[in-house]
Amino acid sequence: MTDNSQLSAAQGGLDGTSPPAPRAPLSSWTWREIAYLLSNFPLGVAAFLLVVVWLTLGLGLSVTVIGLPLLAVGLMVCRQYGRLERARARVLLGVHVPEPSALRPRDRGFFPWLWTCLKDPVAWRHALFTFIRLPWAVFTFTLTLVSLFVAWPVLPWVTRWLSNVDRAMVRGLLSPSDELERRIAQLESDRATVTDTVAADLRRIERDLHDGAQARLVTLAMGLGLAKEKLLEDPEAAAAMVDEAHGEVKLALQELRDLARGIHPAILTDRGLGPALSALAARCTVPVTTSVDLPERPAPAIEGIAYFTVSELLQNVSKHSAARRAEVEVWRAGDRLLIQVRDDGRGGARLDGGSGMAGLAERLGSVDGLFVLDSPVGGPTRVTAELPWRARTGG
Known part of the structure; x- marks a missing residue:
């Protein structure tokens, strides 16, 4: 009798008379x-x-x-x-x-x-x-x-x-x-990035002026001063000094043109991204093909960012990729300007690799852009950049 009672209790109420199973503990x-x-x-x-x-x-x-x-x-x-x-x-x-x-x-x-x-x-x-x-x-x-x-x-x-x-x-x-405040916080961070970038660019321009054109112009002034002193007593030596000074003037002008091109190239202002990127490709040490398909020109600021993004990427191709050829494509998709730079080099580029990729990503992010790097070891390398499309205003 006892065994039957224990069995019935163990069966957990199959006959409907046993108490319910113990409640599970709270989670x-x-x-x-x-x-x-x-x-x-x-x-x-x-x-x-x-x-x-x-x-x-x-x-x-x-x-x-x-x-x-x-x-x-x-x-x-x-x-x-x-x-x-x-x-x-x-x-x-x-x-x-x-x-x-x-x-x-x-x-x-x-x-x-x-x-x-x-x-x-x-x-x-x-x-x-x-x-x-x-x-x-x-x-x-x-x-x-x-x-x-x-x-x-x-x-x-x-x-x-x-x-x-x-x-x-x-x-x-x-x-x-709301989303506006989060956006404000992001823009404050982006503003700091832009400020740092502008400060770095100004330091670069100052350094290039000091070490390049300014030093050459100082040398030119000293040479012309010496030529002036020798003009009467040794006209042939003075003429040689003037010829040398003329060469220095040409070099100084070229350096100033290069510096101006680094700030904002005239060809970009006058003719747009297509010709400007073709000129960039012609100066690259690796053969580059360009394809620019834009129905109209974006705002000057967007053009400038796109130009300097491609410029820095092509410099990386020349210096680090060991590539045999590269391609640059630029096109518009909706309200975005897309840029893609590809090369058949050795790959392995990283955002933290010291090649300036992180700086480019920060610059694009500061204007609500995107920067995507795909560079497996052994290549190829593909960089895709997006910028907001903003219509050109004014002339």
Whole structure:
């Protein structure tokens, strides 16, 4: 009889009279959600009280010299509170919300900082979050506590529903304002890249002028001065010096032309990308074929970036690829200008390989462009660049 009873119990209620199987333990995610919902109450009350006291003092004292600075400092604290809440949601709810861009006053000084803080939409939304959060925190704390001790079977569903509302609240009020703010942060980074690039170009131009044309012109001036002194006493020597100075003038002019071509070639301005790239290909040490299919000319800035991108890529082909031939194609696809440079060299080029590829990628990225490098070891190498198409305006 005892054996039959044990067998019936082991069979888990096949006759419908045995108790149900033991309930599975709550998942780790459910426990995290419970911890989040229960901790909402103390944090929500503390944040609400701080914000109420801060706003009351700041607005009440706004007619004095300390009111507005107090509001600004409080808004900075609200930003830090938002960072804390994002971290808590990331750890306990698995919600990954990007950090808003940092405050950057346009000018230095107290008043630009004060104005930037007072009109910060991110901080004000974080302050609003504390007001909306308090009644919700009270409700979720009570319901979670009751479900934890009284309504255990429905606890996983209750916590999931409540925490999903919290997830939506965090995404809505604690995320960056919108795509525009994320774009602003990206453009600020791109602006730094452009600034560094322009500074490097200016240093290069200054170095080329100092070491090239300027030094040659100084030598020319000294030679003409000596020729002037010898003009009466030794006309033949003076004539030889003038001939030598004439040669120096030609070299100086050529160096200045090369330097001007490096800034913005005249052929690009006058005739466009097709002839300009053909001229580039003619100067390359590797045979290059070019194909430019553009129904119209893009904006001068886009033309310039495209030209110098191809110029640097062809320099890499000459210096590093050991290629026998290369090809350059340029065409328009929708609102994008596409460039592809291929060579049959040894390949192995990398963005971090010191060949200037990383700099090109940064330059294109700064104008919302793309740079894709495909260069397996053994070749061939294919570089594809995209630029935004912007219509040419004016003459």
